[in-house]
Amino acid sequence: MSEIIIDPVTRIEGHSRISIQLDDRGQVVDAHFHVTQFRGFERISQGRPFHEMPALMARICGICPVSHLIASAKACEEVMGVSIPPVAVRLRRVMNLAQIVQSHALSFFHLSSPDLLLGFDADPAGRNFLGVAEAAPQLALDGVAIRKFGQQIIERLGGKRIHPGWIVPGGVSHPLEAEQRDEILAGIPEALERVRRTLSWYKANVAGWADEAAVFANFPTLYMGLVHDDGNIGYTDGDMRVIDGTGKILADHRDPKPYWDYLGESVEPWSYLKSTYWKDLGYPEGLYRVGPLARLNVIDQFGTAEADDELGQYRDRLGRYPASSFYYHHARLLEMLDCIHSIAANLSDPGILDKRVRAVAEPNRSEGVGVSEAPRGTLLHHYRVDENGQVEWANLIIATGHNNLAMNRGVLEVARKYVHGTQIPEGMLNRVEAVIRCFDPCLSCSTHAIGEMPLKLQLLAADGQILDELAR
């Protein structure tokens, strides 16, 4: 019996390591994905005034603070017992869409495109975003520009790019001005052009990644995401839909509130990241996925014409319910296209400059649950408050936790395919990490770095003798 440790996993958003257990013949028997950071937000929020929660919860994650702001504000609005002004609903949507664009750009271009462009077996010394900038300058520039497009929208709406204080319990803190709206709208055509160019590049090259697509967490699971009544994607204010791997709807337009009736949480002794499972199927069989791949499986359509045309092509090629997590990449590109169109549509609404953007109330209920899609999947915030509005208890279910069981199984699947015996090819290691990158896990959100950190790997025999060693 021996064990391979990949520590830390690189080019993902967080601190983690992977361990792979081998039997005496060098065959993989098990594998685990370990998340190694923990901050304890569920405890430190205790005693805070509820209206402070969105700003505090944003600090869970610097990549997707907007989704935490929204889920948290929605939980607070249940506590207040208010419905927020329609323009605030729309403005929050715009900010969440912009965040999905920038976060997807980071995942696709900065973190994963080195594998896709330069190859999973490329020399690790140059297998990074600067290597992409040298080999394909247009691809890298598109990545920087698309990310900037999303971040600038967040700044124009909220005053700063990261942790904007603009989303508050009751709505947003100030209305949109015509000048900002027009600046954002002026950037739409160029952003669309850059996404279209990237999508064409992806589609022209996807056949070359068939081996990876075949084994990158490729198994049917349940899928969860937010949809609107008309079946359109509902990133910010849709209702929950859960389907199985054949598309059968297990729950539809479900109020997230009694999530504890259908979602269970389990602790794995090897990780600070808890695993969520669908209670009807039990643990660990009730594994499900969230995020772009899952969202595209649960929705009927996006609701914007160009993205729906692309979605039709995606489904023609991959089937109605693609199961390989490799296609998170493709799904991410389609969502970027949809989000940009949707930003334009929301900003073109005649009421978008309305000045009444916030409802005000004291706490009127003792409990609230808020839900939103983050770039990497569904977020749930659940608070209980006392009569003064102080938080007594909080529970958070984060996108990456929903995906934890599937990521672990994906690591095992890829390790079984690529790891054999006592020799460790570097490309194997990179593929084991790359399956994790497909999910774009947000480990701050469960615990986050965008890390290209060192990797050291030792293959030890049962007696502790080093059989093989690799570092980069």
Place this chain on the structure above:
Amino acid sequence: MTKASLATVWLDGCSGCHMSFLDMDGRLLDIAGRANIVYSPLVDVKEFPQNVDVTLVEGAVSSEDDLEKIKMVRSRTKILVSLGDCAVTSNVPGMRNPYGPAQLLQRAYIENVTINAQLPGPLVPKLLAQSRPVHKYVDVDVFLPGCPPTADQIFWVVDELLAGRIPDTTTMSRFGT
């Protein structure tokens, strides 16, 4: 003259400071032209190298891993910059200090679970009794507060350091914003 070397590391933070670093957008390529980014999100490295000219550190020191890493980074770095409020004051990670790690772990892994309630370990790093700022453990040369500091502020600090000057950050950013 050889190019300067620049590194960024992340301890117990939310990655927001690294996002703000990326928010330099096109100026990142300008910096990459003037300094070798020897350890950061954007480059593959074997391990944290020796004799790094400038290292930006995001996050507080909260676990045994963080502590081991920051000591190693300090020993190999000429100018260490505490980047953002978590590195400078321990900020949000430090909010746990009145309770201690046991209560945090109890809430997350014993109370708020459906099955398999247990404390993770030993394959995850042990939490320190307190989450502390970077300068509680190692010498820090430059402090840049902010949650996060803006891309303009980060660019100015890096630009000054690469020009061989120690920037005076006392009036350029403030805590929380």
